[in-house]
Amino acid sequence: MQTLYTAQALATGEGRDGHVTTSDGTLDLDLAVPKEMGGAGGATNPEQLFAAGYAACFHSALRVVARRAKADVADSTVEARVGIGPNGSGGYGLAVTLVVSLPAVEPEAARQLVDQAHQVCPYSNATRGNIDVTLTVEGAR
Structure with missing residues (x-):
């Protein structure tokens, strides 16, 4: 790299x-x-800082893939929820939920954009296989 x-x-x-x-x-x-x-x-605390960084980074990745797909993500948001707890081995682990709102994008297209962003985002790439990351997508209703 x-x-x-x-x-x-x-x-x-x-x-x-x-x-x-x-x-x-x-x-x-x-x-x-x-x-x-x-x-x-x-x-x-470190979890809030991690949540802020992940939310901002994922939102940038989402905007990149949306631009390529010519999707309207002008009012999009990404909320990162970072949990911490015992990992069962004497240490602690993290779990992340990303809640992505894409109000101007149909649900299926929104899911595709979020999945693509998850492949592009540096935080997602760094955590993949190490931290449970749940993607929640809120598209057009």
Whole structure:
């Protein structure tokens, strides 16, 4: 693979109860363990950051495949839901649900676009076989 861009982030402090910054300073956030996991909450966490990145990346991939198919995705949205829990082996695992809304696209065409985007998206390619990813498609009604 020819690398086109490399993102750099530095985590400091206590990991999930710490701080993250990017090398260019555009991201500079405190982290907190969610209340649901026994923490104080009140700040972002790695799962929220992963969800935001996956949603944005998948939406870009969707727009690329839609442009090729000449499909109208002007009002489309992608919501990523990232769950974390014990994996049964002493560690933790993630599960992702992507909820894609394509209000101007008929359901069958919407499903095809989402399936194609899932093949193109770098996050999907990175997680394939490692994380359960469920694709939910909301097309025209």
